[in-house]
Amino acid sequence: MAALQEKIDSSSSQLARLGEDLKTSRGMTQTYQSQLGNLQRSLNLKVDQNRDLAGQISDLAAATKKLQKDNEALESQGAALRKELEGERNANKRLSGEVEDLKASNQKLNETIATLTSKEDSLARQYLDVKHSKENLENARRALENLSTRTLEEKRAGGMRYRKAQLLLREIPLGTLELKIPERLSPGERKSAELVFATDSIDYVRVSPDERQILHSLGEKLKLQAKLSSPASTMQIKSDRNEAAQELGERDRATWRW
Numbered sequence: 001m002a003a004l005q006e007k008i009d010s011s012s013s014q015l016a017r018l019g020e021d022l023k024t025s026r027g028m029t030q031t032y033q034s035q036l037g038n039l040q041r042s043l044n045l046k047v048d049q050n051r052d053l054a055g056q057i058s059d060l061a062a063a064t065k066k067l068q069k070d071n072e073a074l075e076s077q078g079a080a081l082r083k084e085l086e087g088e089r090n091a092n093k094r095l096s097g098e099v100e101d102l103k104a105s106n107q108k109l110n111e112t113i114a115t116l117t118s119k120e121d122s123l124a125r126q127y128l129d130v131k132h133s134k135e136n137l138e139n140a141r142r143a144l145e146n147l148s149t150r151t152l153e154e155k156r157a158g159g160m161r162y163r164k165a166q167l168l169l170r171e172i173p174l175g176t177l178e179l180k181i182p183e184r185l186s187p188g189e190r191k192s193a194e195l196v197f198a199t200d201s202i203d204y205v206r207v208s209p210d211e212r213q214i215l216h217s218l219g220e221k222l223k224l225q226a227k228l229s230s231p232a233s234t235m236q237i238k239s240d241r242n243e244a245a246q247e248l249g250e251r252d253r254a255t256w257r258w
Contacts, residue, residue, distance in 0.1 A: 094204045097212060139217035146170050146214055149177065159183055159191075167197075172211060174222065175199040175248075181228075185235065195226050195256045199248045221247040226256040 112128065146169055153164040161183050167174045176198050182191040199222060207215065225245035228237050240257040248254050 090205045097204060097207070097209070100209070101212060101216065139214070142214055143169075143218060146211075147174075152176070156183060169214060170211060172202065172207060173200045174202070193228055193258045195228075196253065197224060197226075197248070197255075198253045199250055201250045221249050221252075223247050224254065228256075228258045 148168050149165045150168055151163065151165050155162050159182060161181050163179045165177045167177060178196045181193040185191060202215070204212070223245045230237055237258050246254040
């Protein structure tokens with residue numbers, strides 16, 4: 001009888017612990033349900049406490065994934081807008097530089113008009129001719145002093161010599177030269193040579209006022225003339241086309257062949 005009573009007491013104790021565990025579990029479930037409801041409301045999701053937790057968590061995960069995608073799309077749009085804004089800022093800087101150049105040009109033009117409208121017309125014109133000639137010579141001298149080439153690649157293959165170089169105004173790339181000429185010629189042998197020049201797009205945002213003035217002195221388009229010569233008097237070089245100067249704008253291309 002005592003043993004039976006002991007088993008009954010033990011079972012009662014276990015039932016009591018199970019009841020406490022169940023109570024605790026229900027409390028945690030209610031807490032989870034409350035937190036889940038708050039999350040659902042913050043995400044504008046329908047709150048249905050009668051649904052099982054697994055289904056509600058699945059809906060919450062799907063909503064979170066959608067938010068992540070929306071956030072990525074917004075970040076992409078933001079990056080595009082920042083890039084566009086940076087482009088507009090660069091364009092504004094370039095326009096500001098051009099406005100300053102126009103102001104200086106207008107001032108020079110006004111001085112020229114004032115000189116031309118003076119009483120001593122003939123002397124004024126002579127003075128302007130001398131002044132313009134001096135300015136042109138000065139611009140040519142400055143351009144020659146600041147223009148240089150930088151070798152990018154040089155190799156020999158298949159009996160030809162290849163050289164690629166960059167044309168620079170100080171450190172500003174103006175274009176790329178690519179020259180292909182025969183390494184050697186046997187008596188009576190004929191081979192072709194070629195020079196290609198491709199102009200670059202100039203980043204005027206990085207151009208200083210002094211460099212911009214030199215660029216303007218070169219004209220709106222670069223004028224280049226190429227001529228191939230040989231130290232050997234027995235070698236005759238013939239051009240496939242006129243070797244006259246060619247004019248190139250930005251992102252333009254010219255070819256000379258011999």
